[in-house]
Every structure is written in structure tokens, then in C-alpha cells.
Amino acid sequence: MRHNLARARSCAPSAKIWGVVKANAYGHGLERGMRGFADADGLALIETEAALRLRELGWTRPVLLLEGIFDVADIGLLCEYGFNSTVHCLEQIKMLEYTQLQSPIDVHLKMNTGMNRLGFLPAEYAAAHARLRAIPGIRNITLMTHFANADELEHPRLAIREQVRRFQLGAQGLVGERSLSNSGGVLQQAELAAELSNDWVRPGIMLYGGTPGNKSAADYKLRPTMTLASAIIGMQQLVAGDTVGYGSRFEASGPMTVGVVACGYADGYPRHAPHGTPVLVDGVRTSLIGRVSMDMMTVDLTPIANARVGSSVVLWGDGLPIDEVATAAGTIGYELMCALAARVRVFEGPLGQPA
Numbered sequence: 448m449r450h451n452l453a454r455a456r457s458c459a460p461s462a463k464i465w466g467v468v469k470a471n472a473y474g475h476g477l478e479r480g481m482r483g484f485a486d487a488d489g490l491a492l493i494e495t496e497a498a499l500r501l502r503e504l505g506w507t508r509p510v511l512l513l514e515g516i517f518d519v520a521d522i523g524l525l526c527e528y529g530f531n532s533t534v535h536c537l538e539q540i541k542m543l544e545y546t547q548l549q550s551p552i553d554v555h556l557k558m559n560t561g562m563n564r565l566g567f568l569p570a571e572y573a574a575a576h577a578r579l580r581a582i583p584g585i586r587n588i589t590l591m592t593h594f595a596n597a598d599e600l601e602h603p604r605l606a607i608r609e610q611v612r613r614f615q616l617g618a619q620g621l622v623g624e625r626s627l628s629n630s631g632g633v634l635q636q637a638e639l640a641a642e643l644s645n646d647w648v649r650p651g652i653m654l655y656g657g658t659p660g661n662k663s664a665a666d667y668k669l670r671p672t673m674t675l676a677s678a679i680i681g682m683q684q685l686v687a688g689d690t691v692g693y694g695s696r697f698e699a700s701g702p703m704t705v706g707v708v709a710c711g712y713a714d715g716y717p718r719h720a721p722h723g724t725p726v727l728v729d730g731v732r733t734s735l736i737g738r739v740s741m742d743m744m745t746v747d748l749t750p751i752a753n754a755r756v757g758s759s760v761v762l763w764g765d766g767l768p769i770d771e772v773a774t775a776a777g778t779i780g781y782e783l784m785c786a787l788a789a790r791v792r793v794f795e796g797p798l799g800q801p802a
């Protein structure tokens with residue numbers, strides 16, 4: 448985590464970094480994220496409970512709520528704990544107008560530059576900014592937007608440059624720091640240095656050794672922060688015509704050895720991962736066969752000469768990029784990390800010290 452954060456810094460050397468730790472630090476555990484990103488300038492997340500937890504754990508630097516307040520009752524938390532709140536809609540502005548702020552707060556005003564999820568349109572933005580500035584107790588207003596396709600330099604529908612153009616139009620003449628880039632933007636910083644001169648960047652996935660696009664984490668010199676590992680707990684010898692698992696979806700075309708891995712969809716491994724999804728057994732690449740079940744999956748042990756019960760298995764992470772597994776399973780590394788189940792035992796460090 449420290450290494451990847453340093454990579455983000457070297458991509459955007461003049462920007463301050465919000466380390467994004469939403470969704471339980473992308474499945475890594477909030478506290479682990481907080482420790483790993485101790486050098487970040489602030490931590491950003493969605494959940495107010497987790498923001499409180501950061502304060503309890505001793506995080507004294509800025510905390511940004513990426514969706515802001517959900518309810519009037521959240522405003523007290525902003526004041527009491529000094530959370531920086533995203534403001535993305537009129538309803539949130541009204542809540543802030545009607546509530547006496549007990550102490551000054553900072554906010555991020557979000558512009559919708561084409562993502563069409565949250566934020567004010569460029570044409571509405573200055574008016575929203577003026578309304579916020581008129582509220583006593585609102586201190587700094589950071590100008591913010593979010594990219595739809597930051598992983599591609601030239602997206603045919605909505606290029607990052609076009610979103611930047613709209614942002615600059617809507618933010619023209621407004622004072623305040625700028626916050627634009629997610630991981631995709633941070634990783635494009637070299638190509639778009641002028642357009643993406645941010646005061647703040649908001650990397651998430653790259654801090655966990657994943658990438659938002661098609662390039663590999665290794666291309667960006669990012670290191671995996673999560674390895675999902677297990678072991679072979681059983682073996683079967685098949686002959687031609689034998690099938691494996693629920694639905695008997697896999698049929699052996701000749702003699703082969705099947706290994707049973709103690710990991711299934713109840714651990715967060717995607718059930719829809721198809722035959723051929725890569726797996727490492729004793730460090731050797733092989734593939735998933737048959738259907739993933741709740742607590743087990745089956746792999747082809749033919750390429751692994753000395754495979755035995757107890758052989759180590761890596762499902763993703765060290766030696767097997769999570770993005771590659773995600774692509775094979777028709778999803779993204781983000782989803783795999785976030786879906787890691789609570790029952791998975793967590794170890795820390797390269798050789799696995801119990802957490």
C-alpha cells in the first residue's frame with residue numbers, strides 16, 4: 448500500500464492525495480487501509496460510520512465523504528468530527544442552509560461533467576457555489592468532478608479532455624482548490640499534465656495494485672495488496688467422459704487429475720468465473736474447471752507434476768494479477784476485492800502473519 452501510494456505521488460507530484468478507503472478499503476479492512484495510507488494527505492470514503500471509525504482509530508487528517516450527507520442528522524457529524532462533505536445536489540444545499548453549523552466545515556462541490564450520476568451541471572455550478580458561500584460556517588469549497596473514462600485517453604463517447612473542458616467552463620472564475628482525478632486520471636497524468644493539474648487527486652484502485660483499464664498493474668509498477676490464497680484439499684483421477692461438479696459442466700476428454708481447492712463463492716470468488724480462469728498451484732499456472740461452488744472449486748492439475756493435497760493455491764494477487772482473473776470472469780478487480788467475504792481469514796505480510 449505504501450509503495451502504491453508513492454507511485455500515485457510520483458504520477459501527480461504537485462497534488463495532495465485523498466487515499467480512497469470506501470467499501471472497507473476495497474475489501475482490505477479500514478484500519479489496514481488507514482495504516483497503509485498513513486502518508487496520504489486525507490482519506491476519502493462513502494460511509495459515515497467508517498468515517499467515525501477513522502477518527503476513533505486516531506486519524507486526525509482530513510476525511511472526505513464522497514457522497515456527502517444523506518440526512519440532516521449527518522451535518523452534526525461534519526461539524527463535530529471535521530469531515531469534508533461532498534455537495535452534489537440542491538437538497539444537500541438546502542439542508543446546510545436550514546441547519547446552524549456548530550463549527551466551520553469544508554465542502555467539495557461536485558460538478559456533473561458528463562458522468563450523469565451526481566453533481567450540478569456546468570451551467571448550474573456557479574449558482575450552487577454562490578449559495579454555499581452564503582452559508583455561515585462553510586469555509587473552503589473545493590471544486591470537484593469525476594471522470595467516466597479516465598482509463599482511456601480517447602474515449603469515443605466522452606473523452607477525459609472533454610470532461611475537463613466542461614469542468615473548466617463551469618468552474619471559470621470560481622475560487623477554490625480543484626479535485627478531478629481518480630486512479631485513471633492519476634495514471635494519465637503524464638499524457639494530460641496541463642489539463643489535469645489538480646490540487647487534489649483521489650486514487651482508489653491503483654493504491655490496491657489494480658488498474659482501471661486494460662494496461663496491467665505491472666506496466667504502472669503497482670504491486671498487489673491482496674492475495675487470495677488457499678490449498679488443494681482433495682484430488683480426483685478422471686477418465687474420458689467423467690464430469691466434474693454441479694451441473695456436470697466440465698467433461699474430461701481424456702485421463703486427467705483434478706484438484707479441489709478450499710475456496711468458493713462464499714469466500715467472494717466469483718461464481719460466474721468460467722472454465723479456463725487462471726489459478727496458480729504451487730506457483731504454476733493452471734485453470735479453473737467446472738462450476739465454482741459455495742466452498743470449493745476444481746482446477747486442472749495436469750500441468751503440475753508434484754501436486755498433492757496441501758499444495759498451495761493462489762486465486763489472485765501475488766504472481767497472478769487480480770485484473771487478469773477479473774477479466775476472465777467478466778468483471779473488474781474492484782468487484783473481486785470488495786466482494787471478499789468476511790469468513791476469509793486475513794494474514795498480513797509477505798509470508799502471512801496472522802492479523
Ligand SMILES: *Cc1c(COP(=O)(O)O)cnc(C)c1O
Nearest residue numbers: 467513593629630649650651652
Ligand atoms: C471511488 C471513487 C474514486 C476512486 O476511484 P478509483 O477508480 O478506484 O481510483 C475517486 N473519486 C470518487 C468520487 C469515487 O467515488
